[in-house]
Amino acid sequence: MNTTFPTRDISSTRAVFGLAWPLTVKAIMLHGIVVIDAYLVSSLGEAAVAVLGLSASIAGILLGLIVAFSNATQIRIAQAFGSGDKVFLKSALLAGLTINMAVILIGLVVLSLSAGAVIEQLAHTPWIAAEAKRYLSVFAIVLFAEAAGQCLTSFFNGCGETRLPALSYLLAVPLNVVSSIVLIHGLFGAPELGVMGAALGSALASVVQVGFLAFTLLSSRRDLLRVAGWRNGSFAATLRRHFVFALPIATTFASATIAMSVCGLIYATMPVNAFAAVTIIMPWVQVAGTVGMCWAQATGIIVAQLLGRTTSEETLDAFLSGAWRAALFAAALVSVFYACICLAAPWIYKDLSTETQTTLLSFLPILLLLPFPKGSNAICGNTLRAGGDTVYVMHIFVWSQWLFRVPATAIMVLYLDLPVIWVFSLLLVEELVKFAPFHLRLFRGGWKRGVVPL
Structure with a gap:
């Protein structure tokens, strides 16, 4: 469409x-995951909410970078779709996906080296610090899934199919609610995991959401991945050109998210x-x-x-x-x-x-x-x-x-x-x-x- x-x-x-x-529905569903986790965890008390807030402030920096670069990829894909150039379209998709994955890998390495010290400095109690570290270790799955999912969302939006990403979140959010409730409180024989249950519920929902988008792409546009050639002659040159195009656009979006996450870390004190x-x-x-x-x-x-x-x-x-x-x-x-x-x-x-x-x-x-x-x-x-x-x-x-x-x-x-x-x-x-x-x-x-x- x-x-x-x-x-x-x-x-x-x-x-x-x-x-x-459709953009609004998708955005509400994306932010709604955090709202749902906060609501479900609130039944465990203020300390549990503090765990979620501290973890979300740290993970939010990486999520913000992914959304920022994906917004730039969306513009690039829209240009390619409008031109009717399949080589350009394939190049924009794969270059954007590569950049997203690279950002997550680099970000997780940085987090593994520094997040522990930051959490211990800001957490009010040792229990909050320990739970925040455990939460982030599981939330890494969400970060990987969102790196792919946001790029695929940009592809469908850029091609004018804005309803598909919205539908993927309509599938993921109910799953997130049900699985989080079960794992937080240990219902139906499941282990009672507390705050960790919210992280696992979000991870499961994110994997299902990106799986739906990937399956839809492979079903409807499999021919695109078989197109020979790259927009700028080679994949390395295409990747470099995509990054140069994306960087100034991503800076605006990334700055807002990083500033919000930094403020969130200050709020933690x-x-x-x-x-x-x-x-x-x-x-x-x-x-x-x-x-x-x-x-x-x-x-x-x-x-x-x-x-x-x-x-x-x-x-x-x-x-x-x-x-x-x-x-x-x-x-x-x-x-x-x-x-x-x-x-x-x-x-x-x-x-x-x-x-x-x-x-x-x-x-x-x-x-x-x-x-x-x-x-x-x-x-x-x-x-x-x-x-x-x-x-x-x-x-x-x-x-x-x-x-x-x-x-x-x-x-x-x-x-x-x-x-x-x-x-x-x-x-x-x-x-x-x-x-x-x-x-x-x-x-x-x-x-x-x-x-x-x-």
Whole structure:
């Protein structure tokens, strides 16, 4: 299936929705795995949640790199698919898969040498440190599966078959829930593994998910792997060219994920109740936030198509205004969702202490406001990328994270020992820091002419 937008439909929000909803379902399912693990483990108490939070912060760095390079591979595959060049398509797929696997192998070697010392330094108790190490040893299976799965997802998305990756997660998530419950609590004669059961459940689900994608690819596109030749003459040259193309695109995505993981490691030094509250709420922030992010990505894709057709500035403005209004409506829905989660925390996480539940409720004012600047910034960022202003967008993300959010988090937690609500508010303040640079650049209008303004 090739995702295209007819001229009469391209200025409508229906076109954006048709592209965005499978991306949203897949993204929600991906983040939902973490939410499910946090929910299931919460019945074991704050210490178990701390194990999950510490392990996820470390593993999240590698997962972020994989997602980052896979996003670049998706663009490369889309170019190849559009050109109809099977050699280019095969080259993009195998080069992307090779890079993903290399990143995971190098990352796991680094983790084996350094993760133990980091965990022992940050863990509140020896039990938390020991369980976090065990969790990561099993989670390595998830990392290998995601390295292949994210590349295959990029292949299908780039070819316009966005529903297949979403379907793979619809298969994997229920399996993750059932297997994790059984292994955490030792049901039906299975061993009672506690936190380790959540890791094994995620591993099983990831293997099934990537198996489904691999089977689908081999069934439908087996001929692709038999195509002779490489895009740049040899596989080594093709791999090098793919990496050069992917690196600047991956930098933007990787920076955000690594910054989040570094902040997660800093959060681990907070009191157990505060750290548990942040560990529980952050996956919800990511899950609900995908609605606005995927809408913005779809908007950027269509803006790029409009620019490629030399569409008038009036039509561009009309399309973007409609997409923007819809993005603000989506932000309002996300705010309502956050309100429901915070207000229902005493029932959802009834096994946690009253202090942890109260902390979750204190996050509500920030979460009600966060989706609006975040969604508007995402529309700006994806529109500017579509107009060729990718380096400027990268600078906004990188410097707002590493000159503001990460050092501010470290100062608040490690030196000032401020309450967790102040630390959590940095999510909103970071979006406000990016707001003016993004919107002023967009309103200058250079992106409409495909010209990057000085």
